[in-house]
Amino acid sequence: MDRKQALALYRQMLLIRRFEERCAQLYVEGKIGGFLHLYIGQEAVGVGAISQMRPDDYLIAYYRDHGYALARGADPRSLLAELCGKVTGISRGKGGSMHFYDVPAGNFGGDGIVGGHLPLAAGMGYGIRLRQTDQVVLSFFGDGAINEGAFHEALNVSALWDLPVVYVIENNRYGMGTSIDRASSVKDLYTRASAYGVPRREVNGMDIVAVRDAMGEAIERARKEKRPTLIEAETYRYRGHSMSDPGKYRTKEEVEQMMKSDPILLFGRRLMEQERYTQADLDAQDKDVLAQMDDAVEFTEKSADPPPESLYEDVYVRSPYIHLKAAEKDPAWRAAIREDRVPEKLPPWTPPAPREETPAQVEAAAGKAQ
């Protein structure tokens, strides 16, 4: 990782952090509805892992999915618009927080059923083997998912048929309000891989460099040897399971203790100690990211709600093998189109030009603040 890339990764983690903070705010304001699961505290896992992917690799994850979409390059404007149920949203306002899909980037979401996407990840890996390409699949899920049958079925066939899938447990210690100690018979979750002969590794999920190392190795194994890996990234979510969870099942001390090893803080320190960046450099990134968030909010506020007729769109694919004269009595078939939709590509974010302020203006602004 060179100096420039290191700063880019720092910025990605910061982008996720600020995005999630802005989401929390908009949720409280009633602009975001439904469930909202924030990724705050876990940023190093998604950013570190995804930074090792190739553009043609696949990604499929669970519902705490904002971080993956951002790390994989989705525009925060399309994501915030999705959260606010706008037609400009990445899933046209049909998915919401748990369903961020960005297929041109190989990102297949965003699954709301705990563990439900793990057999799908195996299927994407099977497809890769059948087509004989050297792509890999990354699949993220929480510690809660490892007790679902789907996890075991997926791991077994991935080892049985040598599927190029990297399974990443983001162990944030709680499946909603139940601590992993009360849900798993073994404490080291990665050891479950042994049951299926799957290579395994645990990694400090608060340390982006460690995550990158572990993922690099696993992705290499998948690409070259077509073998799966199970990685347990030990991490922590600072907020509740979702916005409606006050997190009373854990102590304030525990949360504060974990926040001392904050992934952004740790990596920022490293950038200053080892990569010759200054606090001012990092602050400048933060300022820029915050401006980008303001821009995303503005974009969302200007965006339209989905048109009523879109209710019936995107249920089916229009097909020459369906007798449409009969089928079209159903509005979902009338609205079906042949093509797949591609999320709208927005012009890249450019920070606003710094405003030149005269000393008089600065003084006037200070006066207003008083």
Added chain:
Amino acid sequence: MALLTMREALNQALKEEMSRDPTVFILGEEVGAYQGAYKVTQGLVAQFGEWRVRDTPIAEEAIAGIAVGAAFTGLRPIAEMMTFNFSLLALDIIVNHAAKYRYMSGGQIRCPMVMRGPSGAATQVAAQHSQAFESWYAYVPGLVVVMPSTPRDAKGLLKSAIRDDNPVIFMENEILYNLKGEVPEEEFHIPLGLGDIKREGKDVTIVAWSRSVITSLAAAKTLAEQGIEAEVVDPRTLRPLDEDIIFESVRKTGRCVVVEEGWRYAGFGGEIADRVQRECFDSLDAPIVRVTSADVPMPYAKTLEKAYLPQPEKIVEAAHQVLYR
């Protein structure tokens, strides 16, 4: 025309589509080395190899999930359920994933897969192995549900199901696997969502699908001996539903009986009855009568099994009822 069993017709469809399109592959329990629990996939692994005819562990959630994941990346998987009874273990994958990803992604994703296998009652295999699941799957927007009743329909509809870009639930029937019928020798397919008149008649309309078509045709024979000409309408696909072919028949006969092997309570026949009463109200000369299985789990004993299922006699009785005879 060739005289084939439904098993042979299905096997031909699989073989032809796999030869035509290298992205088509089959996975399921015993589909390869064992040649299929019901021999529908006979000979395929030798021809196409183990990556395209994949024997799986007994893990229905994985079978369905692998099909869905592979379909997302552009392949055309055919997931065989040894019987649809076991598909309950894959229900989350089908209902929450296969049927919904296109919608939830705002149209970015398609899931061109088929889940196929026998559904409905077999013979004396009791409650967990003798169930009709069409009402469960037809309930779900995003799915296509197909239920053939003849070898010709089975082949033509399966070929369309494989080529179609939507997730298709293709329900065969164990009792019908040995049913013989004429199948065109030349290349053909039957579009999904198009019904068929299996017997013409002017006195009463009997709507039925899958094995119930055969039961209804037997009833129609008895009725004909009594001077009653029944028209047997087979929608062949339950979602989307060719309602026009049903409405046209009911407008002609003024009487309607709906036959299904599923339970009466919340069964698909109720959906048909609802549509017919709304669209053909002025043509109906009698309330619609439904013939279904009994609202109990399937019993084991032969006598009870017979009492449970729709029988030709029950359909004859229903026809008499709507004809006030």
